[in-house]
Amino acid sequence: MTKIDIxxxxxxxxxxxKRECANxxxxxxxxxxxxxxxxxxxxxxxxxxxxxxxxxxxxxxNPQTGEEIKITERQVLSFRLSQVLKDEINNKSKR
Amino acid sequence: xxxxxxxxKLAADINVNQKIAKIAVDTxxxxxxxxxxxxxxxxxxxxGSFTLREYKAYKGxxxxxxxxxxxxxxxxxxxxxxxxxxxxxWKDSI
Numbered sequence: 001m002t003k004i005d006i007x008x009x010x011x012x013x014x015x016x017x018k019r020e021c022a023n024x025x026x027x028x029x030x031x032x033x034x035x036x037x038x039x040x041x042x043x044x045x046x047x048x049x050x051x052x053x054x055x056x057x058x059x060x061x062n063p064q065t066g067e068e069i070k071i072t073e074r075q076v077l078s079f080r081l082s083q084v085l086k087d088e089i090n091n092k093s094k095r
Numbered sequence: 096x097x098x099x100x101x102x103x104k105l106a107a108d109i110n111v112n113q114k115i116a117k118i119a120v121d122t123x124x125x126x127x128x129x130x131x132x133x134x135x136x137x138x139x140x141x142x143g144s145f146t147l148r149e150y151k152a153y154k155g156x157x158x159x160x161x162x163x164x165x166x167x168x169x170x171x172x173x174x175x176x177x178x179x180x181x182x183x184x185w186k187d188s189i
Contacts (some may be wrong), residue, residue, distance in 0.1 A: 001126070001129075001130040001135050001136070001138070002137075002138050002140075002182060003139055003140065005126065005130075006122075006126045006127070006138060006183045007122055009122055009125075010119060010125075010126075013118060013119075013122045014115065014122075015134055016129070023109060023183050024105070024109055024119050024123075027105055027109055027176060028101070028105060028119070028120065028123050029141070029142050031101055031104050031108070032101070033141075033142065033143070033180055033183065035096045036180070036183075036184060037183050037184060039097070040096055040100075041126050042096050042097075043097045043098070044097070044098050044101075044124060045097065045098055045104045046124075046128075047127075047128060052184055067103060074185050075153065075184050075185060076176070076181070076184065076185070077143075077176045077180065077181065077184050079174035080116070080168065081171065081172060085128065085131075085172075086171065088128075088132060089131065089132055089147070089170050089171070089172070090169050090170060
């Protein structure tokens with residue numbers, strides 16, 4: 001599935017033009033990206049949370065040459081799945 | 096930022112009312128969810144991709160009691176950050 005499939009679903013649901021729907025989908029992901037870039041977390045209930053994690057500088061090794069290298073301090077994006085979706089995927093929703 | 100904030104921001108950005116923005120956000124999230132549940136790979140250019148990974152059963156321990164437990168096989172989605180977003184977040188820290 002790619003963005004085009006999401007646009008098609010939205011087109012069927014809203015009845016807006018495909019162009020407008022594409023704009024909506026793009027804006028949706030832009031909002032999330034902008035938020036994460038500002039180090040703010042994004043929580044989508046029933047789906048999961050996206051959050052920015054700070055990683056300290058550490059020593060690493062080039063796995064090919066074995067050469068020791070410095071890994072600089074950096075920020076990475078992590079995703080934590082919602083328990084609801086986790087259960088849904090594993091068919092545990094009906095208890 | 097939560098779903099409500101996204102809906103409000105989307106409504107303002109594309110100039111529609113909240114009701115339509117809510118339908119749009121729900122539809123987008125639902126589409127992604129359904130695809131993941133159906134074991135379909137989801138790829139959003141510039142953002143990231145989701146793939147469902149299968150994990151085998153294993154014997155684990157309850158971290159609190161130390162008791163042995165059987166962990167059943169399970170499927171969990173893996174999110175891989177897209178290159179563009181990865182670099183955006185990374186650069187931020189320098």
